[in-house]
Amino acid sequence: MQHVCALADVPVGEGLRIDSVSPPIAVFRTEDDEVLAIDDTCTHQDASLADGWLEDCWVECPLHASRFDLRTGAVDAPPAKLPVRAHAVEVRDGEVWVALSDAVPHLPPGVTYEAS
Amino acid sequence: MTTTEEPVTGSSLIPTLPGSAYVDPAVFDAECERIFEDMWFCAARESDLPKPGSFRTVQVGRESILISRSRRGEVRAFYNVCRHRGARICTEDAGERARSFQCPYHAWTYDFDGKLIAAPNLTKMPDIDRVEYGLRRVHVRTWLGYVWVSLADAPPSFEATVQQEVVDRLGTLDNIAGYDVANLSVGRRIVYDVAANWKLIVENFMECYHCATIHPELTEVLPEFADGLAAQYFVNHGAEFGEDVSGFTIDGSEGFGVIPGLEEDRDRKYYAITVKPQVFVNLVPDHVIFHRMYPMAADRTVVECDWLYLPDVVESGRDVTASVELFHRVNQQDFEACERTQPAMSSKLYAAGGVLVPSEHHISEFHEWVTHKLTPTGG
Ligand code: FES
Numbered sequence A: 001m002q003h004v005c006a007l008a009d010v011p012v013g014e015g016l017r018i019d020s021v022s023p024p025i026a027v028f029r030t031e032d033d034e035v036l037a038i039d040d041t042c043t044h045q046d047a048s049l050a051d052g053w054l055e056d057c058w059v060e061c062p063l064h065a066s067r068f069d070l071r072t073g074a075v076d077a078p079p080a081k082l083p084v085r086a087h088a089v090e091v092r093d094g095e096v097w098v099a100l101s102d103a104v105p106h107l108p109p110g111v112t113y114e115a116s
Numbered sequence B: 001m002t003t004t005e006e007p008v009t010g011s012s013l014i015p016t017l018p019g020s021a022y023v024d025p026a027v028f029d030a031e032c033e034r035i036f037e038d039m040w041f042c043a044a045r046e047s048d049l050p051k052p053g054s055f056r057t058v059q060v061g062r063e064s065i066l067i068s069r070s071r072r073g074e075v076r077a078f079y080n081v082c083r084h085r086g087a088r089i090c091t092e093d094a095g096e097r098a099r100s101f102q103c104p105y106h107a108w109t110y111d112f113d114g115k116l117i118a119a120p121n122l123t124k125m126p127d128i129d130r131v132e133y134g135l136r137r138v139h140v141r142t143w144l145g146y147v148w149v150s151l152a153d154a155p156p157s158f159e160a161t162v163q164q165e166v167v168d169r170l171g172t173l174d175n176i177a178g179y180d181v182a183n184l185s186v187g188r189r190i191v192y193d194v195a196a197n198w199k200l201i202v203e204n205f206m207e208c209y210h211c212a213t214i215h216p217e218l219t220e221v222l223p224e225f226a227d228g229l230a231a232q233y234f235v236n237h238g239a240e241f242g243e244d245v246s247g248f249t250i251d252g253s254e255g256f257g258v259i260p261g262l263e264e265d266r267d268r269k270y271y272a273i274t275v276k277p278q279v280f281v282n283l284v285p286d287h288v289i290f291h292r293m294y295p296m297a298a299d300r301t302v303v304e305c306d307w308l309y310l311p312d313v314v315e316s317g318r319d320v321t322a323s324v325e326l327f328h329r330v331n332q333q334d335f336e337a338c339e340r341t342q343p344a345m346s347s348k349l350y351a352a353g354g355v356l357v358p359s360e361h362h363i364s365e366f367h368e369w370v371t372h373k374l375t376p377t378g379g
Protein backbone atom coordinates (compact mmCIF):
# COMPACT_ATOMS: atom_id res chain seq x y z
CA MET A 1 0.00 0.00 0.00
CA GLN A 2 1.10 3.53 -0.50
CA HIS A 3 0.37 6.65 1.49
CA VAL A 4 -1.60 9.22 -0.51
CA CYS A 5 -2.92 11.88 1.86
CA ALA A 6 -4.12 12.66 5.36
CA LEU A 7 -7.77 11.96 6.11
CA ALA A 8 -8.10 15.59 7.18
CA ASP A 9 -7.25 16.65 3.61
CA VAL A 10 -10.58 15.23 2.41
CA PRO A 11 -13.64 16.97 3.84
CA VAL A 12 -16.71 14.81 4.39
CA GLY A 13 -18.84 14.77 1.26
CA GLU A 14 -15.97 15.70 -1.05
CA GLY A 15 -13.23 14.21 -3.18
CA LEU A 16 -9.53 14.92 -3.52
CA ARG A 17 -7.47 14.44 -6.65
CA ILE A 18 -4.16 12.71 -5.93
CA ASP A 19 -1.56 13.74 -8.51
CA SER A 20 1.32 11.90 -6.91
CA VAL A 21 0.22 8.64 -8.51
CA SER A 22 -0.10 8.13 -12.22
CA PRO A 23 -2.67 8.10 -13.62
CA PRO A 24 -4.10 10.31 -10.86
CA ILE A 25 -6.72 8.88 -8.52
CA ALA A 26 -9.50 10.49 -6.50
CA VAL A 27 -10.09 9.81 -2.83
CA PHE A 28 -13.66 10.36 -1.65
CA ARG A 29 -15.06 10.63 1.83
CA THR A 30 -18.78 9.85 1.88
CA GLU A 31 -21.36 11.36 4.19
CA ASP A 32 -21.13 8.12 6.20
CA ASP A 33 -17.39 8.82 6.55
CA GLU A 34 -16.39 5.92 4.38
CA VAL A 35 -13.18 6.52 2.39
CA LEU A 36 -13.01 5.16 -1.16
CA ALA A 37 -10.72 5.63 -4.15
CA ILE A 38 -11.15 5.37 -7.91
CA ASP A 39 -9.29 6.72 -10.95
CA ASP A 40 -9.75 10.48 -11.08
CA THR A 41 -10.11 10.85 -14.84
CA CYS A 42 -13.52 10.17 -16.37
CA THR A 43 -13.45 7.61 -19.15
CA HIS A 44 -15.49 9.82 -21.49
CA GLN A 45 -13.44 13.02 -21.59
CA ASP A 46 -10.69 14.57 -19.52
CA ALA A 47 -12.66 15.59 -16.42
CA SER A 48 -11.61 15.26 -12.80
CA LEU A 49 -14.08 13.09 -10.91
CA ALA A 50 -12.82 14.59 -7.65
CA ASP A 51 -14.69 17.73 -8.77
CA GLY A 52 -17.84 15.71 -9.35
CA TRP A 53 -20.96 15.36 -7.30
CA LEU A 54 -20.64 12.85 -4.49
CA GLU A 55 -23.76 11.15 -3.25
CA ASP A 56 -24.05 7.97 -1.21
CA CYS A 57 -21.55 5.64 -2.80
CA TRP A 58 -21.26 7.08 -6.27
CA VAL A 59 -19.84 10.15 -7.94
CA GLU A 60 -21.41 12.01 -10.84
CA CYS A 61 -18.98 13.32 -13.44
CA PRO A 62 -19.04 17.14 -13.34
CA LEU A 63 -19.10 17.45 -17.12
CA HIS A 64 -21.73 15.11 -18.54
CA ALA A 65 -23.19 13.39 -15.52
CA SER A 66 -22.22 9.75 -16.05
CA ARG A 67 -22.05 8.18 -12.60
CA PHE A 68 -19.38 5.89 -11.21
CA ASP A 69 -19.75 3.44 -8.38
CA LEU A 70 -17.03 4.21 -5.83
CA ARG A 71 -16.79 0.59 -4.71
CA THR A 72 -16.47 -1.04 -8.13
CA GLY A 73 -15.70 1.76 -10.59
CA ALA A 74 -18.69 0.69 -12.72
CA VAL A 75 -20.39 3.36 -14.82
CA ASP A 76 -24.18 3.70 -14.87
CA ALA A 77 -25.00 5.30 -18.20
CA PRO A 78 -23.48 7.10 -21.20
CA PRO A 79 -21.82 9.22 -22.32
CA ALA A 80 -19.05 7.41 -20.41
CA LYS A 81 -19.10 3.74 -21.39
CA LEU A 82 -16.11 2.19 -19.66
CA PRO A 83 -15.56 1.79 -15.92
CA VAL A 84 -12.79 3.43 -13.95
CA ARG A 85 -10.64 1.30 -11.65
CA ALA A 86 -11.45 1.10 -7.96
CA HIS A 87 -8.57 0.97 -5.49
CA ALA A 88 -8.41 -0.61 -2.06
CA VAL A 89 -8.21 1.94 0.75
CA GLU A 90 -7.17 1.79 4.37
CA VAL A 91 -7.27 4.57 6.91
CA ARG A 92 -4.72 4.22 9.69
CA ASP A 93 -4.09 6.84 12.37
CA GLY A 94 -5.70 9.53 10.29
CA GLU A 95 -3.68 8.72 7.17
CA VAL A 96 -5.05 7.32 3.91
CA TRP A 97 -3.28 4.36 2.28
CA VAL A 98 -4.16 2.92 -1.10
CA ALA A 99 -3.36 -0.30 -2.92
CA LEU A 100 -3.57 0.63 -6.59
CA SER A 101 -5.49 -1.73 -8.83
CA ASP A 102 -3.26 -3.49 -11.32
CA ALA A 103 -5.95 -3.48 -14.01
CA VAL A 104 -5.32 -1.42 -17.14
CA PRO A 105 -6.90 2.04 -16.71
CA HIS A 106 -9.51 3.22 -19.22
CA LEU A 107 -8.35 6.70 -20.03
CA PRO A 108 -10.43 8.90 -22.34
CA PRO A 109 -9.23 9.51 -25.90
CA GLY A 110 -6.17 11.69 -26.08
CA VAL A 111 -5.23 11.35 -22.42
CA THR A 112 -2.06 9.49 -21.51
CA TYR A 113 -0.14 9.10 -18.28
CA GLU A 114 3.02 7.23 -17.58
CA ALA A 115 2.32 4.37 -15.23
CA SER A 116 3.69 5.04 -11.76
CA MET B 1 -33.14 72.18 -32.34
CA THR B 2 -36.19 73.99 -33.65
CA THR B 3 -37.75 76.36 -31.18
CA THR B 4 -41.00 77.07 -32.90
CA GLU B 5 -42.93 74.55 -30.81
CA GLU B 6 -41.42 75.54 -27.48
CA PRO B 7 -43.65 77.22 -24.94
CA VAL B 8 -43.12 80.87 -24.13
CA THR B 9 -41.25 81.41 -20.88
CA GLY B 10 -43.60 82.27 -18.06
CA SER B 11 -46.54 80.42 -19.59
CA SER B 12 -48.27 77.54 -17.85
CA LEU B 13 -46.42 75.15 -20.09
CA ILE B 14 -42.91 73.86 -19.80
CA PRO B 15 -41.21 71.62 -22.35
CA THR B 16 -40.68 67.88 -22.19
CA LEU B 17 -37.60 66.14 -23.49
CA PRO B 18 -37.25 66.18 -27.28
CA GLY B 19 -38.80 63.32 -29.21
CA SER B 20 -35.40 61.83 -30.00
CA ALA B 21 -34.82 61.07 -26.31
CA TYR B 22 -37.48 58.37 -26.66
CA VAL B 23 -36.38 56.75 -29.90
CA ASP B 24 -32.67 57.30 -30.49
CA PRO B 25 -30.75 54.06 -29.87
CA ALA B 26 -27.70 56.14 -28.92
CA VAL B 27 -29.69 57.78 -26.14
CA PHE B 28 -30.93 54.40 -24.96
CA ASP B 29 -27.37 53.10 -24.96
CA ALA B 30 -26.22 56.04 -22.88
CA GLU B 31 -29.10 55.47 -20.45
CA CYS B 32 -28.11 51.84 -20.10
CA GLU B 33 -24.52 52.76 -19.40
CA ARG B 34 -25.08 55.70 -17.09
CA ILE B 35 -28.34 54.76 -15.41
CA PHE B 36 -29.32 51.07 -15.49
CA GLU B 37 -25.81 49.66 -15.40
CA ASP B 38 -24.59 52.20 -12.91
CA MET B 39 -27.33 52.46 -10.27
CA TRP B 40 -29.14 49.91 -8.13
CA PHE B 41 -31.60 47.95 -10.27
CA CYS B 42 -34.46 45.95 -8.80
CA ALA B 43 -34.10 42.60 -10.53
CA ALA B 44 -36.18 39.84 -8.92
CA ARG B 45 -38.32 38.82 -5.97
CA GLU B 46 -36.36 36.81 -3.42
CA SER B 47 -39.10 34.19 -3.39
CA ASP B 48 -38.37 33.60 -7.11
CA LEU B 49 -35.26 31.84 -5.79
CA PRO B 50 -36.69 29.30 -3.35
CA LYS B 51 -33.55 27.18 -3.04
CA PRO B 52 -29.89 26.78 -4.00
CA GLY B 53 -29.63 26.59 -7.77
CA SER B 54 -32.96 28.32 -8.43
CA PHE B 55 -32.29 31.09 -10.90
CA ARG B 56 -33.69 33.95 -12.91
CA THR B 57 -32.13 35.76 -15.82
CA VAL B 58 -32.95 39.42 -16.31
CA GLN B 59 -31.80 42.16 -18.61
CA VAL B 60 -30.13 45.01 -16.77
CA GLY B 61 -29.20 47.72 -19.22
CA ARG B 62 -27.51 45.85 -22.05
CA GLU B 63 -26.41 42.93 -19.90
CA SER B 64 -28.03 39.61 -19.13
CA ILE B 65 -27.69 38.94 -15.41
CA LEU B 66 -28.07 35.53 -13.79
CA ILE B 67 -29.49 35.69 -10.27
CA SER B 68 -29.33 32.65 -8.08
CA ARG B 69 -28.89 31.28 -4.60
CA SER B 70 -25.75 29.65 -3.24
CA ARG B 71 -25.58 26.37 -1.33
CA ARG B 72 -25.61 28.38 1.87
CA GLY B 73 -28.72 30.20 0.73
CA GLU B 74 -27.16 33.55 -0.13
CA VAL B 75 -28.44 35.45 -3.14
CA ARG B 76 -25.79 35.82 -5.86
CA ALA B 77 -25.83 37.61 -9.18
CA PHE B 78 -23.47 37.08 -12.09
CA TYR B 79 -23.02 38.23 -15.64
CA ASN B 80 -24.72 35.51 -17.66
CA VAL B 81 -21.58 35.17 -19.76
CA CYS B 82 -19.28 32.17 -19.91
CA ARG B 83 -15.70 33.05 -19.06
CA HIS B 84 -14.42 30.77 -21.80
CA ARG B 85 -15.76 32.19 -25.03
CA GLY B 86 -18.82 34.03 -23.94
CA ALA B 87 -21.78 31.72 -24.50
CA ARG B 88 -24.90 32.48 -22.44
CA ILE B 89 -24.92 30.20 -19.43
CA CYS B 90 -28.71 30.12 -18.95
CA THR B 91 -31.11 31.06 -21.70
CA GLU B 92 -34.38 30.50 -19.82
CA ASP B 93 -36.04 33.36 -17.91
CA ALA B 94 -36.19 31.21 -14.82
CA GLY B 95 -35.38 27.69 -13.76
CA GLU B 96 -33.44 25.49 -11.45
CA ARG B 97 -30.12 23.65 -11.58
CA ALA B 98 -29.38 20.73 -9.29
CA ARG B 99 -25.59 20.75 -9.20
CA SER B 100 -24.00 23.60 -11.06
CA PHE B 101 -24.28 26.09 -13.88
CA GLN B 102 -22.82 24.49 -16.97
CA CYS B 103 -22.10 26.30 -20.18
CA PRO B 104 -23.84 24.44 -23.00
CA TYR B 105 -20.97 25.12 -25.42
CA HIS B 106 -17.79 23.46 -24.07
CA ALA B 107 -19.12 22.51 -20.64
CA TRP B 108 -17.24 24.90 -18.41
CA THR B 109 -18.98 24.22 -15.13
CA TYR B 110 -19.47 26.67 -12.28
CA ASP B 111 -20.74 26.15 -8.76
CA PHE B 112 -23.52 28.32 -7.28
CA ASP B 113 -20.92 30.73 -5.93
CA GLY B 114 -19.69 31.17 -9.49
CA LYS B 115 -16.41 29.31 -9.02
CA LEU B 116 -15.17 27.30 -11.98
CA ILE B 117 -15.34 23.71 -10.76
CA ALA B 118 -14.81 21.69 -13.90
CA ALA B 119 -13.99 21.95 -17.58
CA PRO B 120 -12.65 19.52 -20.13
CA ASN B 121 -8.87 19.17 -19.64
CA LEU B 122 -8.93 21.53 -16.68
CA THR B 123 -6.41 19.44 -14.76
CA LYS B 124 -3.97 19.95 -17.66
CA MET B 125 -4.23 23.71 -17.14
CA PRO B 126 -3.28 24.07 -13.49
CA ASP B 127 -2.49 27.76 -14.01
CA ILE B 128 -6.19 28.58 -14.49
CA ASP B 129 -7.40 30.20 -11.30
CA ARG B 130 -10.86 28.84 -10.66
CA VAL B 131 -12.08 31.96 -8.90
CA GLU B 132 -10.52 34.39 -11.37
CA TYR B 133 -12.16 32.43 -14.20
CA GLY B 134 -15.37 31.91 -12.30
CA LEU B 135 -18.57 33.68 -13.27
CA ARG B 136 -18.12 37.41 -12.74
CA ARG B 137 -20.25 38.62 -9.85
CA VAL B 138 -22.25 41.81 -9.60
CA HIS B 139 -23.22 43.58 -6.38
CA VAL B 140 -26.37 42.41 -4.63
CA ARG B 141 -28.61 43.92 -1.96
CA THR B 142 -31.90 42.58 -0.75
CA TRP B 143 -34.59 44.94 0.46
CA LEU B 144 -38.40 44.72 0.68
CA GLY B 145 -38.08 41.08 -0.36
CA TYR B 146 -36.47 42.04 -3.68
CA VAL B 147 -33.03 41.44 -5.09
CA TRP B 148 -31.37 44.67 -6.22
CA VAL B 149 -28.21 44.46 -8.28
CA SER B 150 -25.61 46.97 -9.33
CA LEU B 151 -23.24 46.43 -12.22
CA ALA B 152 -21.10 49.40 -11.19
CA ASP B 153 -17.57 48.72 -9.97
CA ALA B 154 -18.36 50.94 -7.02
CA PRO B 155 -22.13 51.08 -6.63
CA PRO B 156 -23.80 54.19 -5.28
CA SER B 157 -24.93 54.13 -1.67
CA PHE B 158 -28.14 52.07 -1.48
CA GLU B 159 -29.29 54.23 1.42
CA ALA B 160 -28.66 57.52 -0.39
CA THR B 161 -30.38 56.41 -3.59
CA VAL B 162 -33.03 53.67 -3.37
CA GLN B 163 -33.98 54.19 0.24
CA GLN B 164 -33.77 57.98 0.00
CA GLU B 165 -36.44 57.93 -2.71
CA VAL B 166 -38.78 56.23 -0.27
CA VAL B 167 -37.85 58.72 2.45
CA ASP B 168 -38.47 61.64 0.09
CA ARG B 169 -41.90 60.28 -0.67
CA LEU B 170 -43.08 58.92 2.68
CA GLY B 171 -41.03 61.02 5.10
CA THR B 172 -39.30 58.09 6.81
CA LEU B 173 -38.42 54.47 6.11
CA ASP B 174 -40.60 53.57 9.09
CA ASN B 175 -43.59 54.53 7.01
CA ILE B 176 -42.94 51.70 4.59
CA ALA B 177 -41.80 49.28 7.30
CA GLY B 178 -45.40 48.95 8.52
CA TYR B 179 -46.35 47.23 5.28
CA ASP B 180 -43.80 44.47 5.97
CA VAL B 181 -43.25 44.17 2.21
CA ALA B 182 -40.43 41.63 2.57
CA ASN B 183 -42.70 39.11 4.24
CA LEU B 184 -45.73 39.40 2.00
CA SER B 185 -46.38 36.66 -0.54
CA VAL B 186 -46.82 37.00 -4.28
CA GLY B 187 -50.54 36.47 -4.91
CA ARG B 188 -50.35 37.28 -8.59
CA ARG B 189 -47.70 38.32 -11.09
CA ILE B 190 -48.46 39.84 -14.45
CA VAL B 191 -45.79 40.66 -17.01
CA TYR B 192 -46.51 43.39 -19.56
CA ASP B 193 -44.48 43.73 -22.72
CA VAL B 194 -44.91 47.40 -23.51
CA ALA B 195 -43.99 48.92 -26.87
CA ALA B 196 -42.86 52.20 -25.36
CA ASN B 197 -39.78 53.90 -24.04
CA TRP B 198 -39.22 53.45 -20.31
CA LYS B 199 -39.37 57.22 -19.69
CA LEU B 200 -42.89 57.44 -21.05
CA ILE B 201 -43.87 54.87 -18.45
CA VAL B 202 -42.16 56.75 -15.63
CA GLU B 203 -43.75 60.02 -16.70
CA ASN B 204 -47.14 58.40 -16.88
CA PHE B 205 -46.74 57.00 -13.41
CA MET B 206 -45.73 60.39 -12.05
CA GLU B 207 -48.82 62.32 -13.07
CA CYS B 208 -52.55 61.97 -12.68
CA TYR B 209 -53.66 64.50 -15.24
CA HIS B 210 -54.79 61.47 -17.24
CA CYS B 211 -56.56 59.69 -14.40
CA ALA B 212 -60.10 60.95 -14.87
CA THR B 213 -59.86 60.24 -18.60
CA ILE B 214 -58.37 56.78 -18.78
CA HIS B 215 -58.85 55.32 -15.28
CA PRO B 216 -62.59 55.33 -14.57
CA GLU B 217 -62.38 52.46 -12.07
CA LEU B 218 -59.42 53.94 -10.18
CA THR B 219 -61.02 57.37 -10.00
CA GLU B 220 -64.12 55.76 -8.56
CA VAL B 221 -62.07 54.27 -5.73
CA LEU B 222 -59.83 57.32 -5.23
CA PRO B 223 -62.08 60.31 -6.06
CA GLU B 224 -59.35 62.91 -5.48
CA PHE B 225 -57.54 61.51 -8.53
CA ALA B 226 -60.11 63.27 -10.63
CA ASP B 227 -58.55 66.64 -9.81
CA GLY B 228 -55.51 65.60 -11.82
CA LEU B 229 -53.12 66.60 -9.05
CA ALA B 230 -53.07 63.45 -7.02
CA ALA B 231 -49.43 63.04 -7.91
CA GLN B 232 -46.82 61.79 -5.59
CA TYR B 233 -45.85 65.35 -5.05
CA PHE B 234 -46.67 65.96 -1.42
CA VAL B 235 -44.53 64.20 1.16
CA ASN B 236 -46.39 61.42 2.92
CA HIS B 237 -49.71 62.32 1.31
CA GLY B 238 -51.95 59.34 0.70
CA ALA B 239 -55.06 59.42 -1.47
CA GLU B 240 -58.19 58.73 0.57
CA PHE B 241 -60.63 56.00 -0.50
CA GLY B 242 -64.04 57.28 -1.58
CA GLU B 243 -66.72 57.37 1.11
CA ASP B 244 -68.69 54.42 -0.17
CA VAL B 245 -65.56 52.43 -1.02
CA SER B 246 -64.68 49.53 1.27
CA GLY B 247 -61.48 48.27 -0.29
CA PHE B 248 -58.94 48.80 -3.06
CA THR B 249 -60.79 46.54 -5.48
CA ILE B 250 -62.27 46.81 -8.94
CA ASP B 251 -65.75 47.49 -7.58
CA GLY B 252 -64.82 49.05 -4.24
CA SER B 253 -65.81 45.88 -2.45
CA GLU B 254 -64.14 44.83 0.76
CA GLY B 255 -60.50 43.77 0.56
CA PHE B 256 -58.63 41.56 3.00
CA GLY B 257 -57.59 42.33 6.57
CA VAL B 258 -55.35 45.37 7.05
CA ILE B 259 -51.66 44.46 7.20
CA PRO B 260 -50.93 44.23 10.95
CA GLY B 261 -48.53 46.88 12.13
CA LEU B 262 -49.91 49.51 9.79
CA GLU B 263 -50.66 52.81 11.49
CA GLU B 264 -54.35 53.50 11.83
CA ASP B 265 -54.41 56.57 9.60
CA ARG B 266 -53.24 54.44 6.67
CA ASP B 267 -56.13 52.04 6.73
CA ARG B 268 -58.08 53.78 3.97
CA LYS B 269 -55.30 55.29 1.96
CA TYR B 270 -53.30 54.72 -1.18
CA TYR B 271 -49.66 55.72 -1.54
CA ALA B 272 -47.56 55.58 -4.68
CA ILE B 273 -43.78 55.75 -4.81
CA THR B 274 -41.38 55.98 -7.74
CA VAL B 275 -37.91 54.65 -7.07
CA LYS B 276 -35.77 55.78 -9.97
CA PRO B 277 -34.92 54.46 -12.36
CA GLN B 278 -37.32 51.50 -12.68
CA VAL B 279 -39.51 50.75 -9.66
CA PHE B 280 -43.04 51.82 -8.78
CA VAL B 281 -44.71 50.80 -5.59
CA ASN B 282 -48.34 51.16 -4.57
CA LEU B 283 -49.25 50.75 -0.95
CA VAL B 284 -52.83 50.06 0.12
CA PRO B 285 -54.05 48.76 3.48
CA ASP B 286 -54.26 45.08 2.58
CA HIS B 287 -51.74 44.66 -0.22
CA VAL B 288 -48.77 46.09 -2.04
CA ILE B 289 -48.31 46.36 -5.80
CA PHE B 290 -44.69 46.28 -6.85
CA HIS B 291 -43.66 47.10 -10.45
CA ARG B 292 -40.21 46.64 -11.97
CA MET B 293 -39.43 47.89 -15.44
CA TYR B 294 -36.87 46.14 -17.58
CA PRO B 295 -35.98 48.52 -20.42
CA MET B 296 -35.20 46.30 -23.42
CA ALA B 297 -34.78 48.84 -26.21
CA ALA B 298 -35.60 52.48 -26.90
CA ASP B 299 -39.11 51.44 -27.86
CA ARG B 300 -39.69 48.41 -25.65
CA THR B 301 -40.01 47.93 -21.91
CA VAL B 302 -41.02 44.81 -20.03
CA VAL B 303 -42.90 45.55 -16.82
CA GLU B 304 -43.20 42.84 -14.22
CA CYS B 305 -45.82 43.53 -11.59
CA ASP B 306 -46.38 41.64 -8.34
CA TRP B 307 -49.47 41.81 -6.17
CA LEU B 308 -48.28 41.06 -2.65
CA TYR B 309 -50.58 39.90 0.14
CA LEU B 310 -50.29 38.63 3.67
CA PRO B 311 -49.01 35.04 3.50
CA ASP B 312 -52.20 33.57 4.93
CA VAL B 313 -54.28 35.23 2.20
CA VAL B 314 -52.18 33.49 -0.46
CA GLU B 315 -51.74 30.19 1.37
CA SER B 316 -55.44 29.83 2.09
CA GLY B 317 -56.11 30.28 -1.63
CA ARG B 318 -58.41 33.28 -1.21
CA ASP B 319 -59.51 34.87 -4.44
CA VAL B 320 -57.42 37.96 -5.07
CA THR B 321 -59.02 38.75 -8.41
CA ALA B 322 -61.05 41.75 -7.27
CA SER B 323 -57.98 43.61 -6.08
CA VAL B 324 -55.67 42.42 -8.87
CA GLU B 325 -58.21 43.44 -11.48
CA LEU B 326 -58.24 47.07 -10.36
CA PHE B 327 -54.58 47.82 -10.88
CA HIS B 328 -54.22 45.38 -13.75
CA ARG B 329 -56.78 47.48 -15.56
CA VAL B 330 -54.93 50.64 -14.56
CA ASN B 331 -51.73 49.14 -15.96
CA GLN B 332 -53.38 48.20 -19.22
CA GLN B 333 -54.88 51.67 -19.53
CA ASP B 334 -51.54 53.32 -18.77
CA PHE B 335 -49.45 51.11 -21.04
CA GLU B 336 -51.93 51.55 -23.85
CA ALA B 337 -51.54 55.30 -23.46
CA CYS B 338 -47.75 54.93 -23.53
CA GLU B 339 -47.91 52.75 -26.63
CA ARG B 340 -50.18 55.29 -28.25
CA THR B 341 -47.58 57.97 -27.55
CA GLN B 342 -44.43 56.11 -28.58
CA PRO B 343 -44.93 56.26 -32.38
CA ALA B 344 -45.23 60.04 -32.28
CA MET B 345 -41.86 60.38 -30.60
CA SER B 346 -40.24 60.17 -34.01
CA SER B 347 -42.72 62.52 -35.66
CA LYS B 348 -41.30 65.68 -37.15
CA LEU B 349 -43.91 67.56 -35.16
CA TYR B 350 -42.55 66.24 -31.91
CA ALA B 351 -38.86 66.90 -32.62
CA ALA B 352 -38.72 69.53 -29.87
CA GLY B 353 -40.98 67.49 -27.61
CA GLY B 354 -44.32 68.32 -26.06
CA VAL B 355 -45.41 70.34 -23.05
CA LEU B 356 -46.18 69.81 -19.39
CA VAL B 357 -49.17 71.48 -17.74
CA PRO B 358 -48.80 72.72 -14.16
CA SER B 359 -50.03 69.49 -12.59
CA GLU B 360 -47.25 67.76 -14.54
CA HIS B 361 -44.48 70.28 -13.92
CA HIS B 362 -42.75 68.01 -11.42
CA ILE B 363 -42.03 65.62 -14.30
CA SER B 364 -39.42 68.10 -15.48
CA GLU B 365 -37.41 67.21 -12.37
CA PHE B 366 -37.27 63.71 -13.75
CA HIS B 367 -36.19 65.08 -17.11
CA GLU B 368 -33.47 67.15 -15.47
CA TRP B 369 -32.34 64.08 -13.57
CA VAL B 370 -32.06 62.00 -16.74
CA THR B 371 -30.30 64.80 -18.59
CA HIS B 372 -27.88 65.25 -15.74
CA LYS B 373 -27.15 61.53 -15.66
CA LEU B 374 -26.37 61.53 -19.34
CA THR B 375 -24.05 64.51 -19.31
CA PRO B 376 -20.50 63.20 -19.09
CA THR B 377 -19.80 64.96 -15.80
CA GLY B 378 -23.21 64.06 -14.35
CA GLY B 379 -23.33 61.76 -11.35
S1 FES C 1 -16.37 13.73 -19.16
FE1 FES C 1 -17.33 12.45 -17.74
S2 FES C 1 -19.20 12.00 -18.65
FE2 FES C 1 -18.22 13.27 -20.11
Ligand code: FES
Binding pocket: B082, B083, B084, B085, B086, B087, B103, B104, B105, B106, B107, B108
Ligand atom coordinates in the same frame (compact mmCIF):
# COMPACT_ATOMS: atom_id res chain seq x y z
S1 FES D 1 -18.11 29.25 -24.27
FE1 FES D 1 -18.69 28.38 -22.41
S2 FES D 1 -17.55 26.62 -22.29
FE2 FES D 1 -16.86 27.50 -24.11
Ligand SMILES: [Fe+2]
Binding pocket: B204, B205, B210, B211, B215, B330, B334
Ligand atom coordinates in the same frame (compact mmCIF):
# COMPACT_ATOMS: atom_id res chain seq x y z
FE1 LIG E 1 -52.23 56.04 -14.85
